[in-house]
Amino acid sequence: MFPDIDVESLDRFLSDAASRGEFSGTIRLSSGSRVLHEGAYGTASRRWNVPVLPGTRFDVASITKLFTSVAVLQQVDAGTLSLDSPIGRFVALEGTRIDPEITIGQLLAHTSGIGDDADEEAGESYEDLWTDRPTYSVTQTADFLPQFVHKEPNFAPGAGCRYCNCGYILAGLALEAVTGTSYRDYVREHVFAAAGMEDSGFFSMRDAVPNVAEGWDPVRDETGTVVSWRQNIFSYPPIGSPDGGAHATAADLVRFLDAVRDGKLLSAESTAAFLSPQVKHSDLDAGELHYGYGLEFRLGSSGGVRSFYKDGINAGASAFLGYYPEADVTLALVSNSEDGAWGPLRQITALLQSG
Known part of the structure; x- marks a missing residue:
């Protein structure tokens, strides 16, 4: 069952990370139709100091x-x-x-x-x-x-x-x-319209589109101190493609995975194929990592699926979408920096595994 997460502590952790410049992004943590936590943190544009809002769209990189x-x-x-x-x-x-x-x-x-x-x-x-x-x-x-x-x-x-x-x-x-x-x-x-992902799309860096976060990564000196921030406009193509670069809110990512799991996008046979591991990729400390048709599956030592997910990372972008069957919890986490999602993800994963 779902562990009793201290939502106030989680919100405080994310707010503190945002205040240190370590996280800008949004999160949605849900179980079925119940939203356990939803929050927006940090800055969507460092050039203009625009805050992140729950409806801010982020480059989700390889989740595409x-x-x-x-x-x-x-x-x-x-x-x-x-x-x-x-x-x-x-x-x-x-x-x-x-x-x-x-x-x-x-x-x-x-x-x-x-x-x-x-x-x-x-x-x-x-x-x-x-x-x-x-x-x-x-x-x-x-x-x-x-x-x-x-x-x-x-x-x-x-x-x-x-x-x-x-x-x-x-x-x-x-x-x-x-x-x-x-x-x-x-x-x-x-996909987007069929899943009810009304805020998602493919937005070019060259276009003035509202509520789209800019990607920024810190530039550090030899001591590791952040001395400036660099935008990612020369780091990859200006609009998304089949392997990456779509934009979505955290809420829309949850809607997508819920729609797939509920059989709204695919036949029963294709739904089962999409939600099943297809090939072993590597061994883990306790279990195995398997790949499916896009999703990645962490199997426990007994062979059961502990989680399935997809993450994405690029210059100025990091994101995670995953489901934890034992807890019946879906997590979507998006950020507009390359390292932004991973500290919060470790914190949230520890909370999910504590129950």
């Missing part, structure tokens, strides 16, 4: 992959795609290092083996991709292809498991091919 996965599974339900469909049927890959027989399911479960544009598991920096290429040149899904299609594969399709952003770029291109619409337009209509 969940929207992509649901969109693809909707087309599986519609019969236009299959998890066994080869990607070469939908994307022209001649002259590249991408095996056209890689399946949609392998792309979603990180078992395709393709080389990533920035290999996170190898410690490569996504921000470094834009040293020689202007971020504003990449606004459509196909614009990402030159960044990874000629890279050496890490393993044969299905022979391993390695986190890969660009698998979701290819899955997004397959979605566009079978629907005849852009990735962003499809997700707006069939």
